[in-house]
Structures are given as structure tokens and as C-alpha cells.
Amino acid sequence: MFPAVLLVLLLVSGFAPALLSSVEAASAPAKMKSGTVYVIPLDQKIESGLEKFLVRGFKEAKDQGAALIVLEVNTPGGRVDNAENIGQLIAGSPIPTVAFIQGNAASAGSYIALHADKIAMRPDSAIGAAALVDASGQTVDSPKEIAYWKSKMSAAADLQRRNPRIAEGMVDSSITVEMPEINRTKEKGQIISLSSSEALKVGYADTLADTTEEVIQWMGYSGEDTFRVERTLAENVAIFLTNPFVMTALLFLGIAGVVIELLVPGFGVPGILGVVAFGLYFFGNYIAGFAGLETGVLFVIGLVLLALELFIPSFGILGILGSACLIAGVVRAAYDTQDALTSLGIAFLAALVVIVIVVWIFKERGIWNRFILRDELTSDKGYSSIRERIDLLGLEGTSLTPLRPAGTAVIGGERIDVVTEGGFIKADMPLKVIKVEGTRVVVAEI
Template sequence: MWKPKPSALLLRTGMLLLAALFMLTGWIPVSAAVQETGQTAPAASSQAPLSAPVVVIPVHKTIEAGLEKFLTRAVNEAAEAQAMYIVLDIDTLGGEVIAAEEIGELIRGSKVPTIAYVHGKAVSAGSYIALNAVQIAMEPGSSIGAAAVVDGSGNEIDNVKVVAHWASEMRAAAELRGRDPQIAEAMVDKNVGVTMQPIGRDVPKGQLVSLTAEEAVKVGYAEVLAKDMGEVIRHIGGTEHPLLTMKPTPAETFSRWITDPLVSTLLLFIGIAGIAIELFVPGFGIPGILGLLGFGLYFFGHYIIGFAGVEDIALFIIGVVLLIIEIFVSSFGILGILGIVCLFSSVVMAAYNTKQAALNLSIAFVLAVIVLAIFIKIFKHRGVWNRFILRDSLTTEEGYTSADSRTELVGRTGTALTPLRPAGTVQIGEDRIDVVTSGEFIPASTSVIVIQVEGSRIVVRKEEERHA
């Protein structure tokens, strides 16, 4: 049997001791040393004290500005609690791109490591949020991808610039975490085909990539399959750590509901229609109350979530006051135009997404005009314009007389004292009377006959024409 020489044995022993000394003093990275043995390097969070909690943050339903505000608070509180890990509990069909980008930036900048647990669907903006996490765990049967950009009606947007921007955001998120960027790009852009060798599947141009949980693990888009939250926590080594689940406050839940595009449009419609009906068809009271309530809820929800400020509410009140003044004090439309500008500006400024707010306001305005027109048609007798229009007929039948009526002169004859051009004076009996003709000229001293009396207007013609 071969035996090493004493000198060689001493040399090997010295080298091992020297390596151990360097490792202890930090000259050789621990991760490098572990990799040489074929073992996985421990995560940095595994060194966290046992008191450090694992924080679970739900990312459910529609992704919008209200969710972004809630996640901001939750992530900040997790950092203050020196959490070991943040678990993003994702189950969403997507939502607003702008809100998703803000959430992605929030996750990337988190001081606490993050893992996304997809236990339902991470579609569209949901997949972008998941890609920004350090790790992704997926429940069997869940899916990720299909991140096409759609409009408010759910139709895909073909705008090249918009699609290119969103595809670049998805690609950057994938590259940041070491995932295949082409797969992320193909989740957004149908013009990007991709071949996924690990699963033996090609996605041709014209289709969007969507991965099942098993496929995501094989192509490196997910680190682990987890049937429940417990397995996710075991994966990150947080079994012995406290579990803290963050929940939205009642105010945050309310604000998320208020800032939903459909609810915002409905509130604006109620506000515009209610106030307009009360101004133009007064006397009901209820439309005015509903209108103020609609606008009040709109601004209150946006104020709670941090979008609307006191200045936006003040601008809205100024707009309403200007419209009221315009109704009763004519300013040739100047005050009315200023009032409308103030109202529109306040609503748009109070929103997170000004383009979406402008669209919601336009839809609500059109619907409100239709409802107002119906009310005016039905209740036109109660319209505010009745205060400025004289509706009574000043007729003799109604008892109005502006002058003595000489109806008894009809058929009587007389003599023109002056030429009638066509007005002039005639002598009828002992009275001198101012008369007019039907337009013809009658010389003085001509016999005339009265043919019509309308109030103080007496019409005559030549007497001989009576026999014509």
C-alpha cells in the first residue's frame, strides 16, 4: 500500500490549516468554499434572528393604485420590523400598468428579500410583479404569463410603442433575477417567438407565452413548487420564525373600491347628474344630495389613499359656486366656463392616473347629459328658466287691457283729415282718430271705412272699396 511521505503529509496538512484560517478570517468567501463542496450557499436571511418575522402580503384581485398604496405601507412596515422574508401571496388577473410598474419598483428596492407565491394566477401585470421578486414559488395548477397590454374594455392594444415599453419592462425584470428575458418578452409581444428547450415547447409568433407551475420550474422562472404557504416558508427557512400576515385597513379597502375605474365613473356620473338636475330642475332635493354624495365619496376615497389634496377639493367647490352664480347672474358664459374648467381640473388632479380620470369623467359627463335631458323633458314646467320667461298671455280674454278698445268703430265711415301714408288722422263723427291703412296711400278728404280694430290700432281703407 502506498503511503505518503512525511514531508508531503506535512505540506497537505499545512495547506488545509492555512485554508481553514483564511476562511475564518474572511479571506476566502464562504459561498465559494461551499460551492466547491457541491452544496448550496445559505441565503443571507437565514442568519436573521429567530425573532425576525416572515411577512405575508396579499396581492389579490385587480392591480390598481389602491393596492400599490397598501403594498407600500406593508413593505415599509416589514422593513421596520426587520423581517426575515416577505412573501407576496399573488392571485390576480392583472390591472393597471402604471400601478404595476410602481409596485415592481417597490419590490426591487425592498431591503427585505422577497419571494412571490403564485397560488392561482399571475396574469398580465401580476406576472410582472412576480418577476421582480428574488424568488418565485408556484402552487401546482397555477400559471404565470400572458401579459398583453389591454384597454379598459379588455381588448388588446396594438400600439407598437406601448407594447414595446411593457415588453422591455418585463424583460428587465427577468434579467434582474437571472431568468430568460426572451420568455418574459414573449409573454407581452406576439411578434416574439421563443423556443423553450427544457420543456421541449415552441411558442410561435402570434401567440403569448403562459407557463404552468411545472413548466415555470423547468425553465427557471420558479424556484420551487409549493402546495401551500407552509411549504413556501419551509423553502426559505422560516419555519421557526413568527408569521405575520399583513391586511389592508378598512380605509385602504374602501379606497381601493372607490378608486376602481368603474366605481369612479359611477360616482362621477351621480355627482354630475345630481347637481345638474338640482340646478336646472330645482325643487326635488334628492338629486342634489346624491350629487354631493357622489362627488364627496370620490374625493374622500382619493384623499384617504393620498391622491387628492385639500387644494383639489377647494378647486371643486369653487367650480360649483361659479356655476351657481352663472345661472342667476349673466356673465355671457364666462363664469360658467371657468366653473366647468375648475370641476374638470379638480377631478383629474385628484386621480392617480390622469388619463384614466379624464376618460372616466368624459363617460360620466355624456351619461349625465342624457339623464338631464330626460329630466328636463319630463319636468320642463319646473325648470329654472321659467323664472326668467313671461308665460302669461296679455290678452283681453285674460283680463289685460293696455288701452281703450274701440271695437264699436268697425264698419263706421269717416273722412281723412290728413294724407294716410299709411298712418294719419280721420274724422269719424265728432272724434278725431289716429288710424293706419293696410299699406296703401289715401289722400286727405277721402271717405274711409274702419275695417279692423286691434287694441289701439285702427285700420281703415277707402270707402268705395267696400262695394268693389
Template sequence: MRVNRWGKRWLAPLLAWFAVVVSLSSFAGPAAAEAGPAVYVVPVESTIEQGLQSYLERAYKDAEEAEAERIILVISTPGGRVDSAEQIGKLIRESDVPTTVFVEDMAVSAGTYIALNAEHIVMKPNSMIGAAAVVDGSGTLIDNPKTISYWTTKMTEAAKLNGRNPNIAAKMVDVNVVLDEKTDGIAKGKGEILSLGAEDALKVGYADHIAGSVDETLQWLKLGDRNVIHFEMTAAEKLARWLVQPAVMTILLILGIAGLAIELLVPGFGVPGIVGLAAFILYFFGHYVAGFAGLEAVVLFVVGIVLLILEIFVPSFGILGTLGSLSLVGGVVMAAPDAVKALVSLALAFVIAIVIIFWFAKRNNKRGVWNRFILRDALTAEEGYIPAPSLDWLAGKSGVTLTPLRPAGTVEIDGERFDVVTAGEFIQAGKTVKVVKVEGVRVVVREEV
């Protein structure tokens, strides 16, 4: 009966979790706007990562379905992930709707690459573009020749798309490139990364116009009379962008693994299970809304949870547990955009979660599921049990065998009969023996010579 109650307790939350992930995904955004000549204004703000990529994919799809005349990307970003920038650049190039970039504040690093893929670049006074050197997660400049060569090639090819000087794009990446005033329109020696203000960018062809606002940009494009659709990120997408960040993703995995494991091993608290379930809901919700996870990943994860629960109550010699663990790992990895990074995050989360589980189980060792298999009642007189009398006082005593010892038999010591054994030898009745060892109620004797 306890098993059924426990199963019901977890079945409802699991089904609810599955429903929540599916239902929340319906808030990904509005349907396509009404058809007609329109201009889509799409903000590109903050760090460039997978969540932004998914949002822009939805924006471009919506604009194409609405047969929009142009998309204006309003960029204000310090850069971000190179791989996401590449995918966004590809999205711009392959779209049927032409793109104009309006640099509102700065389009540096990966933001520069996105801008170079657009048909036009319009910059706001005092805005900046460039400084596209490759850095690691801590902001340290990467000097790996292969990495620099790869990103330089990507930048120069993007510059060539609309007839911009590729040398300037290369200087934005590689400190070893030298620019000449006569041939490149600007001078820059070795050891420096190039960034351009609005005026300099206009001078060297990296800006097509300087405008103070999106409205001025529309007037310059002769689209001032068009219907303007401001395409904003939904609340779900904003949350998803935060949830798919590597650090947040790892924390969610730690909370999810530790919470569910504690609830399974030390049941009765409720809170760890709720926290663990909520963490996994947020993990899959973020990746689902960001466009990385499909329902198959969610289903695989739920199957893994069910198999692990069954392993506790159904003897399977570890088969259910193994299959459940594989399903969990498969679901987490399938939901992530990068399988290798997901495995690294999962491994790190698992190690930290093990420490948390061990600490929690140690502090609550009397409540663990393992206590069902351990007899902890002490057979003491206080508990009503009658303990066997101690025979330690027989040690060193001598007596006479009443029966042959083969090797067990009976001896008389101080007028009392005791069951004894020898170390293996045979002793006839009527012989004098001495007690050489007492172990509880086991008395060992040997014949006295």
C-alpha cells in the same frame, strides 16, 4: 330671504362633505406594527390597478417601518393595468425589505411582471405563471410593434434581475419568439404565448420552489419561527379600489354633474342634489384613499361649487360661472392618476349629464329657476283683467278725418271716433280714408282716391 335659506341649505352639506372625505381617509389602515424580526404576508388578489398599487405602497411602508425581515406577496391575479404593474415592480425593487412571491393560483399578464421583480418565486402545485401578452380593455391582443417591444423589454429586464432566462419572458409576451428545448429548456414555436405550470416553471428557473402553502414557503425560507403579520386591505381600500375603476369613475361623474345641476336649475326636489353630492363624495373619497387625490383637489372642487352657486344669484357677466367651472374641472382632474383619461371621462360624463338634465328640465319646466324671470300670468277676463275691445271689425271700413293725420290723428267711422295712423303720408282734415290694416288697437288708414 330665499337666497339666504337656499345658501344655508347647501353650505352645510358642502362643509359636511369636506369633513367626510377627510375623516374617512383616516381609515386607510393601522399604524406600523411593533418593531422586530417579522414576515409580512400581503395578498395580491383580483385585477391589478391603481387601488392595488396604493395598498401595496402602504404595506411596504408599514413593513419597512416595522423593520420586517421579508415580505411575501401571495399572488392570485389574472393581470391588469401595465402602468400599475410597473409601479409595483419598482416598489419591490427599491424596497429595503426583500420580497418573495407565492403564486397561489395564477400570476399571469401583469402579475407575471410583478413576480419577476421579486427575489424568489414559489409556486403552489397546479398554479400558473406567464401569458403576459398585452391586450386592450376588451381582451383583444394588441399587435402594435412598439407596444410589444416596450413590454417585452420590461419583462426581459425583470427576468434578468434574478438570473432568469430572458427568452422565456419574451415568449410570454411576443408570439414571434421561438424557444428551443436545448438552449431554453422548453420548446415553443411561433404563434403561441407561453404560460408555465409549477413543474415547468421550476424546470426552467421561473420558480425557485413548489410549496402547498405560505407556511411551507416560510419553512423553505427558514423563517418558520418568525412573527407573521398578515397585512390585509381595509374596508376603505377595498371600496376605493372599486371606486377608481374607469367605468365607476365615469358613472360617479355623470351622477354628480347631473344631480347638482338639476338641483341648481330645478330646485325643490332635494333628491338630485343629495345623489349628486354623494357621487362626488365617493369620487374624491376613492381617489383620496387610493393615494391619488390630495386635500387641495377637494378644496378646489368645493370652491368651484360655491362659485357656481354664487353665479345664480350674483350678476357677474359669467365670470363666477367660468371660474367655478374651471375649479370643478381642475379638482376632478387633480384627483385622478391620469389627467388625460380623467378629462376624457369628464367630457363623456358631461355630455351624458347634459342629456339627463335636458330631459329632467323638460319634464319639470314649471319648476325651473328660469321661471323667476318669466311672466306667465295671462291677462284674461277670467283672471279679473278687462281686455281692450277688438277693432278687427273696422277692416275695410271708410271714414272721414276729423284732424290732420301726421301720420296719427282722429277719424270718424260709422259715427264713432277712432285714433288711427297712416303708413307715413300726411292727410288733411275732412278727407275720406279707408282702413287697410288692424293690429290690435292700431288702425292703419289711407286716403281714398
């Protein structure tokens, strides 16, 4: 028996280190991955300025060899074309990307989130409601546009093996979508919007987290080497200035200010305001990367040609060329040609109303007054179309013809048409000028 016990003890002692090592390995925390994590906020309306910012953020992450990108998503949506470009940016990035939905990933925001490799959501967040709306907020009911956007959403969902039918239900209210995971059916007339718990159950979220740090750790990184991409002052200004409403307002102020200054000179303020507004318009689009210096030069040439049209007769040629340069400069500076033309049209009509009102109020100061002769040659200013012979008053002369009572007399060696006060004076009679009334010279016999 003793040899058997000894054998067991030897076996146990031989395997003990291995067993202990296995237990320690199982109880030890998983080893964190090494690498820099880039955190990029996506927390505003989707438009051209945001797209430019994200392009810079992804480029910096790639240049610095980042191991992970976390997008902090909280957006009501925005422009579809910008969302498509951002989606392609995320899908084409060699760096793994996590979309951490902190508030809402609505409309085009859900399209962007679906392109990420992983989706994390805060417990009180939501994703979906991606119906197309126009600039006024009204739902677009064009079957062609809905079909296009539905196919884009479906493809984005399928990219990461998510149920594409749910993505279609976020866009199209005319379809029915079964979601047995959450015991819910999307009926016709409804648009799908998922809470965080619902998204997790149907596969539209991969985890729930309260903070970005939790998301980073969930992805296997300690978060010690984390870099947050912040917007520069210029980018913040560009985002504001490239907003369609702000662009329209700047164009309105620019057109109204410059034209009022040209037509009703002397104030200075409208001209300065107009130039500053146009400068901000081109500056915003330049910083956002949509405009080059040539667009500003083209616009200045247009202003100069319009100003020359006011002073140099050209039968409208300078005016047409100037207008063409102005429109070309404004349109080329903007990201979207159609939006630029719409903004320009609205701004022009609004400015025209203001210009007409201002010109009417200050019509006496208008530039057209320089081409109108307004001096009056009145008698109180020393002007008269009739020569008054005041110089004859008191002079003596001789009647050249009989005065009955009018006739001709020689006064101071000059033949003058004269009249008497009613009496008759023979020819060759001496007389004296006693009154001058305009051209009427009254004489009396001496």
C-alpha cells in the same frame, strides 16, 4: 497481539465521541432562522389602490425589522404603470421577498412576480400571458408599446437570472422561443403561459408549495413569528372607489345630479345624490393618497361659480371659471390625468343626455320659468284692456249731438259715446242707458 488489540480499542474509544457527534449533527433538523415574516396579499386587479396598500405593507415590514416578505399572488393583471411602480418597490426593498403564486400571475402580475428574490408556486397555478391589452380587453398591436413592455419584462426576468427570452415570449406573439427543458417551442402567434411544473423546469419558479407556511419554512423560517398585513376598511373602500369604472359612474351621477337640481329645482334627491357622488369620488382618491383637500375646495368653488352664473349676468365669465375649477379639481384628484379626463368626458356626455331628457320632461318646473312672466290678465280674473261702463246702466242723461244712431250724450256729467237701438234721437233730448256691452253704451229716448 494483545498490545495491538488494546491499541485499537484505545483509538476507537478516542474517536467514538467525535463520530457520534457527527452522526447526530447530520441527523438533526436544520436550525430555523429567526425574524418576523410579513405576509402581504396581492390578490386583485393591479391598480392604484393596490399599489398604495403594498407601499404601506412594505413600509410597515421595514419599520418592524422584518426578515422576510411573502407576497401571496393571485391576479389577472391590470395597469402597467402601477405594476412598474410595484416592481420597483419590490426590487428596491432591503428585505428578501418571495412571490407565492397561489392562482395566476397573469399579465402585469407576472412582471411583479419576476421582481421577487424567489418564486414559489402552488401546483395548480400559472404564470405568464403578459400581452398588452387596452381598457376594453382588446390586444394592443402597437409595435412601440409592445417593444417597451417586452423590454420591461425581459429586464425583470434578467434581474434574478431567469431566461429573459421566455419573458419576451409572454408579451410578443411574433417571436419564436425554444424551451428545451420542457420540450416545447413557442411558435409565432402564441403567447407563453407556464404551468407550475413548467415554470419550475425552466427556472421561472424555485419551488412548489401548497401553503404559505410551507413557503416560509422552505425559506428557513419557522413561521411562528408571522404577521399578515390586512387591508383597512378605508383602503378597501378606496380600492373600490378608485376603480376607473366606478370613478366614471360617480362623475356621471355627480354631474347629472347637481345640474338637474340647479335647472329643475324642487326635488332635492338629484342634488343630494350628486353631492354624495362627488364626495365619494374625492374621498376615494384622498384615502388612496392621490388627492389633497385643495382639490375638493377647488371643486366646490367651481360649483359655486356655476350656480352664480345662473343668477348673475357675467357674459359667461363665471361659467368659464367655474368649469375650469371643476375640471381642475377632478383631474388633480385622480392618480392618472389621462384616465381622469377620459372618465370626465364619458361621464359628461352621458350626463348631458340624461339632463336633456329630465329637463324636457319637467320643463314646467325649470329655473328659466322664474324669468318668464306667465300671468294672464284675463277677464275671468278681473283683468281687461277695455273698460266696461257697467256703472252707467240705468242712468239718465241728455243727447249732446243727434244720434243717427251713434252720437254723444252727457250722462252723469260725463261725455259718453252712445248708440241707439236703431232709432233717431235729436240733440238735447232726455235719454236713459238701457244696455252696456263692453264699450258699447246703448240708450233710449225718455
